[in-house]
Every structure is written in structure tokens, then in C-alpha cells.
Amino acid sequence: MDQVLPILLLPLPVLGATTMMLALRPGWRRIIPVASPVLLAMSCVVAAFWVLAVLGVGMASVDSGAGWPVILMLTVTTTAAGAAAFGGEKWLSVRWGRGRAPAANSIGALPASLAFVQMPSRDESFRAVRAMAANPAQFTFLTVLTVAAEEFLYRYVILLVCVPAGLDLLAGLALQTVLYSLNHIAFGIPALIGKLGFGLVLGAGTLLSGSVIPALVAHLCYQLLVARQFRTRSVQRA
Numbered sequence: 001m002d003q004v005l006p007i008l009l010l011p012l013p014v015l016g017a018t019t020m021m022l023a024l025r026p027g028w029r030r031i032i033p034v035a036s037p038v039l040l041a042m043s044c045v046v047a048a049f050w051v052l053a054v055l056g057v058g059m060a061s062v063d064s065g066a067g068w069p070v071i072l073m074l075t076v077t078t079t080a081a082g083a084a085a086f087g088g089e090k091w092l093s094v095r096w097g098r099g100r101a102p103a104a105n106s107i108g109a110l111p112a113s114l115a116f117v118q119m120p121s122r123d124e125s126f127r128a129v130r131a132m133a134a135n136p137a138q139f140t141f142l143t144v145l146t147v148a149a150e151e152f153l154y155r156y157v158i159l160l161v162c163v164p165a166g167l168d169l170l171a172g173l174a175l176q177t178v179l180y181s182l183n184h185i186a187f188g189i190p191a192l193i194g195k196l197g198f199g200l201v202l203g204a205g206t207l208l209s210g211s212v213i214p215a216l217v218a219h220l221c222y223q224l225l226v227a228r229q230f231r232t233r234s235v236q237r238a
Contacts, residue, residue: 010043070208075213079214178196
């Protein structure tokens with residue numbers, strides 16, 4: 001399992017290094033909102049298939065789950081818990097922003113700027129998400145792409161492949177939670193904490209059901225809440 005762990009980290013340096021490179025020039029910087037999700041999805045898929053190859057495990061060899069009644073029940077439960085996690089992150093973002101400088105809090109819920117490496121600031125990151133949410137076709141495409149890729153790597157491969165292959169269950173649950181959370185570092189401390197909670201919800205739903213379906217549905221519904229939030233803010237500002 002030691003040879004697998006470095007592979008699971010692959011999306012983080014790929015995403016970070018590419019974003020830093022694109023941030024160096026204004027013309028490149030403008031494509032970060034679209035390039036980052038695509039690169040994240042690609043690196044997650046590459047890492048997932050790499051792990052499967054190293055372990056010599058085929059997707060068809062993994063148990064399909066605890067049965068459809070249980071999977072459906074846990075899909076509803078996981079989605080509801082995901083909505084609660086969304087509300088908790090939103091509350092934390094508002095609380096975190098109170099009393100801070102207006103420039104760091106102009107839209108309520110974002111992280112400290114990573115200006116020392118010219119990474120996009122929290123306001124810039126939020127503006128990018130708001131712009132994508134205003135374009136339903138683009139937002140839907142990037143959402144489906146990244147959600148499918150993240151669930152494939154973090155929930156399916158780590159929890160349904162690596163854990164049966166010898167990774168400690170609690171270690172696997174913690175690992176997928178932390179890695180998933182770190183993907184959202186551009187959105188600051190509230191997002192990191194919020195995604196820790198959401199990652200635990202998705203991981204628990206996967207382990208209890210033996211299927212990635214509850215996590216996949218809950219993650220897609222979470223993104224719908226994100227889109228709704230930003231579209232509502234756009235209308236209020238208009």
C-alpha cells in the first residue's frame with residue numbers, strides 16, 4: 001500500500017503547480033476557472049487508474065454494494081447530510097468573514113489570498129465560481145466532470161478498492177476526507193473545514209452502502225446548492 005499513497009497525492013501538485021503557472025500572466029490567469037476543474041478531473045482519473053493498475057484490481061471485481069434498497073436509503077440520507085454540510089459551511093463562512101477587512105470579505109465566504117505565490121485571491125476565486133454559475137451549460141459540464149472524477153478517486157478507489165486491499169478503514173476514511181478538502185484550498189479556511197465535514201459524509205455513505213452512488217448523487221446535489229447560491233447573489237446584485 002506504500003506505493004499507492006504517493007499516487008493518491010497526484011492531483012494536489014498538478015493542480016497547484018498549474019494554477020501557479022497560469023497565474024503568472026493576466027492572459028493565462030483568465031482561464032484558471034475553467035482549466036483548474038478540468039486538470040483536477042484529469043489528474044484524479046489518471047491517479048485512479050494508476051492505483052488500480054498497481055493493485056492489479058479491475059473495476060468489475062469490486063463488490064457492487066449492499067443491495068439497491070440500502071443504497072437508495074443511504075443515497076437519500078447522504079444527500080440530506082450533504083445539504084446540512086453545505087449549510088454549515090455557509091454559516092462558518094459568514095462567521096469567519098465578520099470583522100475582517102472588506103477586501104477580504106466582499107462576497108462573504110472566502111479564504112485568505114495566496115498572494116505570496118501569485119495564486120488567485122479568495123475574492124477572485126468566488127467571482128470565478130459566480131461567473132460559471134451564471135452559465136448553466138459550462139457549470140453543468142465542469143460539475144459533472146469534477147464530481148465524477150473526485151468520486152472515482154476518493155470514494156471508489158480509496159474506500160472501495162484500497163481499503164479491501166489492505167488500507168486501514170479509518171485511515172482510508174481520513175485520507176479521502178483530507179485530500180478532498182485540500183482540493184478546495186483556493187476557497188480558504190471555511191471551505192477547507194466545510195469540505196472536511198462533507199468529505200466525511202461522502203465517505204461514510206460510501207462505506208455503509210458499499211457503493212459510490214450515494215456519494216455521487218449527494219455531491220451533485222451539493223453543487224446544485226452552490227449554483228443556486230451564486231445565482232441568487234447575482235440576481236440580488238443586479
